[in-house]
Amino acid sequence: xxxxxxxxxxxxxxxxxxxxxxxxxxxxxxxxxxxxxxxxxxxxxxxxxxxxxxxxxxxxxxxxxxxxxxxxxxxxxxxxxxxxxxxxxxxxxxxxxxxxxxxxxxxxxxxxxxxxxxxxxxxxxxxxxxxxxxxxxxxxxxxxxxxxxxxxxxxxxxxxxxxxxxxxxxxxxxxxxxxxxxxxxxxxxxxxxxxxxxxxxxxxxxxxxxxxxxxxxxxxxxxxxxxxxxxxxxxxxxxxxxxxxxxxxxxxxxxxxxxxxxxxxxxxxxxxxxxxxxxxxxxxxxxxxxxxxxxxxxxxxxxxxxxxxxxxxxxxxxxxxxxxxxxxxxxxxxxxxxxxxxxxxxxxxxxxxxxxxxxxxxxxxxxxxxxxxxxxxxxxxxxxxxxxxxxxxxxxxxxxxxxxxx
Numbered sequence: 151x152x153x154x155x156x157x158x159x160x161x162x163x164x165x166x167x168x169x170x171x172x173x174x175x176x177x178x179x180x181x182x183x184x185x186x187x188x189x190x191x192x193x194x195x196x197x198x199x200x201x202x203x204x205x206x207x208x209x210x211x212x213x214x215x216x217x218x219x220x221x222x223x224x225x226x227x228x229x230x231x232x233x234x235x236x237x238x239x240x241x242x243x244x245x246x247x248x249x250x251x252x253x254x255x256x257x258x259x260x261x262x263x264x265x266x267x268x269x270x271x272x273x274x275x276x277x278x279x280x281x282x283x284x285x286x287x288x289x290x291x292x293x294x295x296x297x298x299x300x301x302x303x304x305x306x307x308x309x310x311x312x313x314x315x316x317x318x319x320x321x322x323x324x325x326x327x328x329x330x331x332x333x334x335x336x337x338x339x340x341x342x343x344x345x346x347x348x349x350x351x352x353x354x355x356x357x358x359x360x361x362x363x364x365x366x367x368x369x370x371x372x373x374x375x376x377x378x379x380x381x382x383x384x385x386x387x388x389x390x391x392x393x394x395x396x397x398x399x400x401x402x403x404x405x406x407x408x409x410x411x412x413x414x415x416x417x418x419x420x421x422x423x424x425x426x427x428x429x430x431x432x433x434x435x436x437x438x439x440x441x442x443x444x445x446x447x448x449x450x451x452x453x454x455x456x457x458x459x460x461x462x463x464x465x466x467x468x469x470x471x472x473x474x475x476x477x478x479x480x481x482x483x484x485x486x487x488x489x490x491x492x493x494x495x496x497x498x499x500x501x502x503x504x505x506x507x508x509x510x511x512x513x514x515x516x517x518x519x520x521x522x523x524x525x526x527x528x529x530x531x532x533x534x535x536x537x538x539x540x541x542x543x544x545x546x547x548x549x550x551x552x553x554x555x556x
Contacts, residue, residue: 170342
């Protein structure tokens, strides 16, 4: 074990693999939470589980010097082509040709048996067989996906096929770097980095195009920042060579991607446990505006909300405010988006109203008579999502019948 610590390449490989196992485990939990009973999700979990087990067992085998763990890692690597075929069948929603399935199953079992029996000891011959088998299986799966009957799949399913195929092609060089016997000149194995990039990309490809672009921008920022961090760490070591810089960059990139996946998953779990404003209103059985406002009072954003009718607006000239607020939904205290100049009488009165009550947003619930709701949103919560939620809440409240009108 002392030799493992003294070998920088082995230490870097181990850290990258452990980060890869952590990131894949987090991605598996995220997929399971999103679709716990999906048939395709279960297939993805099998394939991802094999890769995560490969990284974990291989890293533990290197650090402990255990031959058994190393051979179990090889068994997971030999079974991965079978997992890839299972995922391919799930995406196509049909079975692969029987001869191909038999060939993949037989090849996987033979390589598992050879690895467990120690036939990998010569190294190069086994690595050649394993790498060739994996490449042939991936090519076979790619051919099935390319020749699929697109009419039998939905638009979203066809899009998912292209995305997965493109991602798999992009990370292929990372996977090949794991075969150190075939590529002895590489300073670090990048299979863990490739797996982290793959799951990171797949997890950000859902949703609308603007949201996808934002998430891709964040992922790109993380990658660039991690590489710069690794390069900066290498500068601490005098006369650091290319191999040392590459190892530090790989470790930094794997660590940042794994931590980002864990933080994003934890944040999503917290958000799911704490229902938002719209979710609480959607589940509510309240029938009137007053009942809905009372329920909103339990939410932090509306805990200090102030509702004002025409009697409470007597000092601000309701006769001036009423025509000015016609067609207005939500007003921001900063004056952003106000349709009147600052010197307009209505603008002056509304600014004084919001300032006197320390309100950041004014929701117009009714115009005749005036029914206003003043809300104070903390600066740390003032984001586009909150602005959208306030606009939707205002619409729900405005369309709800009022007890006063009845």
